Amino acid sequence: MPLTTRPLTRDDLDKSDALIDEAFGEPPSGTTPPSADDPPRPGYHAFGTFDDDHLVARLATRGYHSWFGGSAVPSGGIAGVVVTAERRGTKLLDDLFRVALDDGLRERGEAVSTMFCTAPGIYRKFGYEVISSYDTVEVPAVALARIGAPAGVRTRRATPGDFEAVCRVYDTWAAAQNGPLTRRGPAFPADAKAYIDAFTGVTLAVDDAGDVIGFASWRRGQGSGDHATLEVSDLLALRGDAYRALWHVLGSFGTVVGQVRLHTSGHDVARLSLPSAHWKAVEREPYMLRVHDVPGAFAGRDWPVNGDVAFSVAGDHLGTTNGDWRLVIERGKATCAPAAAPDGPVLTPGGLALAWAGAQTCANLRMAGHLSGGMENDQALDRMLAPRPIHIRDHF
Template identity: 25%
Template structure:
């Protein structure tokens, strides 16, 4: 089968590209979808797989700035719209697209690629590792009493999200500077991606609202939410759906959740993609009632070992030698010296004996701090060749906060 891979040439072909992508997921491209998506799609970063004149596979990437441990940033490819039509699956098309994409990412000087996976098994083949974990909750409003509940702090303003991008971005940017895994958002991204709210994606709920908490006249947290109304024998049985809740301090986070929990005419609150280390469970009188469930969020592919790991910070000083196997990006293969001095790394190839051996997938899981070397060792995913190496490595790599990415892209 002769498959041609190339970027789309013009807007008409870009629209065909997105129609094909939606078809791979059994959906259709509406005019509203296209109106927004064409504003964020980077046409030169698309990979269209052609069988003759037909587009039968799609992949693309966004040019992101990703926050890493220590508050710095690294350029990252935000992999998106990956799909192959059912007629052409299991014929190597996805592998060819991933091969071309990672080669392009490397050529562009981006050390990392990140994505949300439809199925983790697909992308682990290509060296992606689980880089952030999110939590989903579903709590009855009758069980939302706060522990050691103090007086309210601040005031909340409810409005239309599109009219409050300035305040939303202020909160988000402050939070992002301290949270690995979050990506920078432009005004265009806010308007055409984060805040887009087509009726067909509301799942029977109402329009999305923003609640913005102000403390000392400054925006300190926000919640993007919608109400799902349902009544049974005159009593409300619906729920609040929280799309995103971001705060700049623990107090602001507590007060933002207090606001959400107090919204009347609903029976429960549901939220997706809370951080792995969300303090909410410890803030409640009845933590079990959260019914918290963990799930994979973004996956990371280390494309350039020194470029990725020298961009983040570490703890103290020390050295660990890691032997990396990487069959899909062989330039990463070999033994790497992670020489840490006062929290900064110098990473070079070395002939020294390795302390730890792992696959590129594990580098992705370690990169932002979602998992430790010890956790990976207990999962039989790393080999230790030097006594005490796991502890030394974890002391160096330990992060203050777990990584988080709140938005599917």
Template identity: 35%
Template sequence: RAMLTALLRGARERGAAVSALYPTVAAPYRACGWEAAGVLRTVDLATAALPRHRPASHLTVRAGTPADLPAVAGLYERVTRHRNGMLTRRGELYDFFAADRGLPGDGLTLVERDGDLVGYATWQRGRGYGADSVLTVDEALAVTAEAARELVGVLGSWASVAPTLRLCPLDGDAVSPHLPLESARDHERDLWMHRPVDVARAVSARGWPAHARGAVDFGLTDPLADWNSGTWRLAVADGAAELTRVDGEAELRLDVRGFALLYAGAAPARSVAQAGLLHHSPGVDPAALDLLASGGPAQLLDYF
């Protein structure tokens, strides 16, 4: 508790708004305000079950080189910028990985249209040709259905040497509709947890749906980060939101773990209330705090 309190304070001082982590054991983090908000799911598919299509004449498939990595990073942003929770691929960590000027994994497959990148897959071949041989796809992303279909066809072509395809599907992306996910077998499930570092900063810094509009007052209790505790008014309009402090007691009272669930879109307010993380006066509808959950669930595609 002392360590996490110090880490939260230091994170706030350097400008952080939110925290996410993959717990080995959830209980110590839950006791300090983190709550389970999602799962990074890795699945195995029979490579031979992937659909094969006649290659599209207007698309080009080629092997990528390190010189293509800036374009790959740009396409990743095109896919993920409108989503919630996805990590940026900029900053010191990724600069460090890029410094060796090599490819991520064993190979990079690109799909282009008129010279523009519209899809890519990074993969690791593994070893052997037997029944236990696995092609691990670190990432397969596309911005058009045609590019996604082409990528899936290329991955399916490995069936004779890698009977199993292993990947992390991204819910609702262009590639998933072309995968036989009904036959997927879970290989690994990594729970991730979330909590706010600074609630006011977390609300103002994130994007909000342009159609969402409204205001709601709520109390917040955060024993480890006292700067988050108090009574707040959430106001959302025109794709932005703000938290301001207000006087008095609110009829809706959130535990910081309840705030984490709502902010990440992991649960609606009534479910948070049933879990004992949102308390309200008799006759008050807790669903007013669904405003905090506007925008759908957050998802992670990176393990750390």
């Protein structure tokens, strides 16, 4: 009987949960499993491939917006990709990704999709490439204890009434990067009390005018001594002295914990305030991106300079990006349409993802095998695509 790939329904929940448990392990004891009676998860869409009545592969997409080039770009987050053990390596993901991306993401205007992965090589076939990673780093608390409290910035504990101020700091920081989720929309309910209650504390950095210019959200964890850890989910600020003020508070735990563990990515400017070179990566999860709709991806964000350049894409296994394209940028807005690109640069699908995200220059793409053909448009592409820091702050 031929394989069938379709959206999953509530009637498929038990089969889907069993497949997830098979791949990722059973949930912790005491965890309440999802029920078919639960309301639908906003922005969540699951797809499965069936062999007769047996679910043999599944994945889910989540509706997000990500900051790229100062614009909030609709983007689909790919999660929970699973193939049953006996069918791995049999190309079941081909049709699954084709249906999920084309029938799912494109219909909702999500021209790009992103994912965390443990094996990037599996997903390069589908045009995904690593643009950054979600990192966990450790800094000895005793090193932070040497950071003095700066003048002109005070710290205090946040209350639910500070939620909008915290969101403004995050939005200002995130809009200046490439990659962070907007933390708006159905996946991020605006529940101020739930946000504050999720942490042991949220510490604010406040300037002389009383404005919130930074925050750190942290959990104390268990125990004390050299092996105890203070977990920091966010450490973000809009000024260097605000970073130092927040590090100073975190360093005050140096008498009871051995290290501060921070979730971060890329070249975090928070590191510039540290007095030592301590910054030990203890976990790193690659973050991949695919451009699925070329015209939609370029039209969906702002661009810093005007330009007109032709390029080609070749080798897309899913077929949606292959062809010759002409990119025209005027007054910050782009149009990208099919057009002849004789002897111009040729990008792989992964190279397109890296270039669009601003993660690599043309020179680096050529060295990595993601760009070939004529070099006369390389400088124009670099100038138009304008790489900027890439940061990831949310795991899904």
